[in-house]
Amino acid sequence: DVKVTQSSRYLVKRTGEKVFLECVQDMDHENMFWYRQDPGLGLRLIYFSYDVKMKEKGDIPEGYSVSREKKERFSLILESASTNQTSMYLCASSLWGTGSYEQYFGPGTRLTVT
Amino acid sequence: DQQVKQNSPSLSVQEGRISILNCDYTNSMFDYFLWYKKYPAEGPTFLISISSIKDKNEDGRFTVFLNKSAKHLSLHIVPSQPGDSAVYFCAASTTGANNLFFGTGTRLTVIP
Numbered sequence A: 001d002v003k004v005t006q007s008s009r010y011l012v013k014r015t016g017e018k019v020f021l022e023c024v025q026d027m028d029h030e031n032m033f034w035y036r037q038d039p040g041l042g043l044r045l046i047y048f049s050y051d052v053k054m055k056e057k058g059d060i061p062e063g064y065s066v067s068r069e070k071k072e073r074f075s076l077i078l079e080s081a082s083t084n085q086t087s088m089y090l091c092a093s094s095l096w097g098t099g100s101y102e103q104y105f106g107p108g109t110r111l112t113v114t
Numbered sequence B: 001d002q003q004v005k006q007n008s009p010s011l012s013v014q015e016g017r018i019s020i021l022n023c024d025y026t027n028s029m030f031d032y033f034l035w036y037k038k039y040p041a042e043g044p045t046f047l048i049s050i051s052s053i054k055d056k057n058e059d060g061r062f063t064v065f066l067n068k069s070a071k072h073l074s075l076h077i078v079p080s081q082p083g084d085s086a087v088y089f090c091a092a093s094t095t096g097a098n099n100l101f102f103g104t105g106t107r108l109t110v111i112p
Helices: none
Strands: A004-006 A010-013 A019-025 A031-038 A042-049 A064-070 A073-078 A087-094 A109-113 B010-014 B019-025 B032-038 B045-051 B056-059 B062-067 B072-077 B086-093 B106-111
Touching: A004 A087, A010 A019, A019 A031, A019 A087, A019 A109, A031 A064, A031 A073, A042 A064, A042 A073, A073 A087, B010 B019, B019 B032, B019 B086, B019 B106, B032 B062, B045 B056, B045 B062, B045 B072, B072 B086
Parallel strands: A010 A109, B010 B106
Antiparallel strands: A004 A019, A019 A073, A031 A042, A031 A087, A064 A073, A087 A109, B019 B072, B032 B045, B032 B086, B056 B062, B062 B072, B086 B106
């Protein structure tokens, strides 16, 4: 059974703190993604990675960085959290290549920055 | 620039009736389309997909229709059930791409 797990379901941080969100998948997928979901804006891609140590910017990378040291793990880092980064963060993974478009999502992390 | 659009933020339907969720796209290179369903406090789950070589795909109560000339797809749920109440996202991709472009979502409420 396909599984994507995220380190926390709910997180409260203060402005200026460094925040780490971790995602692990057990499907041996090459691709991993970080999205944020906000009301009325849908799912917006922050970063994705198609291989270990590889990363690509998505639509809204400002204020974020990522790390992928192992195939199964993809971390999202907020270098200095701000209140406008309060959101639901979703991690996903997928197989690489044509025809393998389906992404499998984790349960999400609801981050509140105060 | 939003390449995939869901212009109805919400939809309410009586139990047993048909729910029709709509999605429009602007990029003519998109050739694969997916629908995801999301419950509160959970991640989206894949529902149904369609390739651009087809105009219809059916899976139980769910049918997706694709009109390439209009750059429009729709998801039909028949009959609608209260458990279908969720946010539905459509997504699109191009051959060889590894990422999806998501719409903004439509919140479906099925009234018992």
